[in-house]
Amino acid sequence: MDSSATLEECIQYALAHQVDIRQAQLDEQIVDRTIKSRLADWYPQIGLTYNIQHYLQLPVVLFPDLNDPTGPRREIRTGVANSSTAALALNQTIFNRDVLLANRTSRDVLYQAAQNTTNQKINVTVEVSKAFYDLLLTRQQQSILQLQIERLTRNLKDATNQFRSGIVDKTDYKRATIALNNATAQLQQARQQAVVREAVLKNQMGYPVEKPLVITYDSTRLEVDAELDTNQVVSYQNRIEFQRLQTRRNLLRSEIDYARWSLFPTVSFFLNYNLNYQNQQFAQLYSRSFPNSLFGLTVGYPIYQGGKRRQNIRIAELQFERSDWDVTGLQNDIDTEFQRTLAQYKSDWINYQTLKENVELAREVYDVIQLQYKSGVKTYLDVLISQTDLRTAEFNFINAQYQAISSKIDVERALGQIDN
Structure with a gap:
């Protein structure tokens, strides 16, 4: 994968390299081989044994x-000192x-x-998506802080010029310096958070830690990605948990047959040839x-x-009956998860x-107060407050935006709509 990746590319990479998925795929192969090993008992079993022995007495x-x-019986030694046997056996x-159970359940076990x-794969898709958006959120925070630093730099220049012109006292440019220093420190913190969140994304993807990873995303799509049709209803059959439970019930039904088959004898044919x-x-x-x-x-x-x-037959029947309540419990859990x-x-x-509206209002207030400050109508404290309000509004907005996207992912998972 290239060092620059979209969300879809990150997910596809994770589906091919993530540790849990690779292990699950190997588990599939192990199950397949185990089934074939058990079904091999249907074929003729041929064996060869050989021995050689010498009697000391x-x-x-x-x-x-x-x-x-x-009269008394006579003691007679029998046999020969040396013997050997080669035996070929077919069963x-x-x-x-x-x-018979292995043959009956092979398809369900593999399924x-x-x-x-x-x-x-569904779990990985969800976790990679959330980690991707989390990293993107941090990148957006860095952009906001970078813009704030640019604004504060201009403000510091304006305050310094006004102080030198004797319009304001030195507290204005000192306040501007403090605000600029704070914003610079926050930017450094955001960069360190980005390093951590990038590591989390790489871990979720199974991506090498030492390789660079730059995510790309069309910011104009964010609002579209956050939208969700809230009139949808739950379909239990779409949930992988429900599908797995149905497969388990099929296996439990086969266990009932297996217990009943104990009433039948085991039968096998054998053929032996010995030399x-x-x-x-x-x-x-x-x-x-x-x-x-x-x-x-x-x-x-x-x-x-x-x-x-x-008793074994009855146990198998009770286990299958118990699975009915598993279905009921799972349906209740799915309904609750969806509503939540x-x-x-x-x-x-x-x-x-x-909060989207708040950003526009805060930006307008800042622009107006900035002009008023330059005109000498407002104090720098007013500028600083409006600057802080704008940054807070922007931070709150992008946090809310990504929280909405994260919540949408949770709803889609509850609906069984996560594409794997």
């Missing part, structure tokens, strides 16, 4: 004496509720991860093999678990319009 088996069946799941990323090697002499161990193979079906079903399955932010916006908008 052969096992002993007691056999009856065929010549004397009622195919036919029914398993864990694998849930994507919604988390969307939520992060056995046996020989008394180790060097001749692999000279001959004794293969065997088999296939079959494995069925597992717990007959009695003390009512555990029935809308009321705040209306208050800020009225304040903004009122």
Whole structure:
């Protein structure tokens, strides 16, 4: 991104580089891989095992004496000293509720991860927008202070000239000097505040701290950007929180099915092929093999678990029922948030319009008193007061302007209108 950036460019940069979003995108990939890992259990599972062993002492088996069946049994060592086995096993799941749940919920789980990323993007868009306007506000304050310094410099010159001409005493130019010094100090403070707010914006964007960042904005758009249609109504479906809750309810519904599937057995097919090697002499161990193979079906079903399955089903049903109240609670929260932010916006908008008029009045008063002072009608104290009133009116106006824009962002977020 170029060092000079608009609000839209700052937001786009943040969506591509901000830490929380990058982490959320990686979480999406992790979820995707996890789902694929679980679904892999549907495919045939093939494994190979190998072992080799040597008996230090052969096992002993007691056999009856065929010549004397009622007599003591004979001790006979069996087997061979060296043996080795290579076994190839194939297992195919036919029914398993864990694998079935993974297949049933894969789309919702992946969608849930994507919604988390969307939520992060909305948060970043809001925070970057507010940080951008906050920095712009500081820049505007610097401009106001710079203009004030220019006016105070002229006033100091006028007061000095009038003092030298004997029209006024020395208190006028001293007051002008004090006011100029104060304005210069305030400008330095504003510059330091701009450094801090620029750092905040860079942090919200994920922008390198060491790189310069100059924001650009069309000041004529500010009033347009502050306007909002206050007749809009809330649509819950537009809120990402509501969408995430609906996805969670789908997953809870699947949990009910999962609990009910415990009433069914697990079924799998297996096929084994074994190569056995046996020989008394180790060097001749692999000279001959004794293969065997088999296939079959494995069925597992717990007959009695003390009512555990029935309780798990009921737990899943209660969790889904509880999510109904989550929906109700979220709707109430959204309604409250919208009413609160809308009321705040209306208050800020009225304040903004009122202070806009104050700036024009304060500027007119200052211009008139400035002319009257030059004509000797007004004292410099009157000039200083009108100058302070003008600066205060300008500061209050831009603060109100940016507060209205900030409140508008909050309302748009409450309405689910923040574009990510």
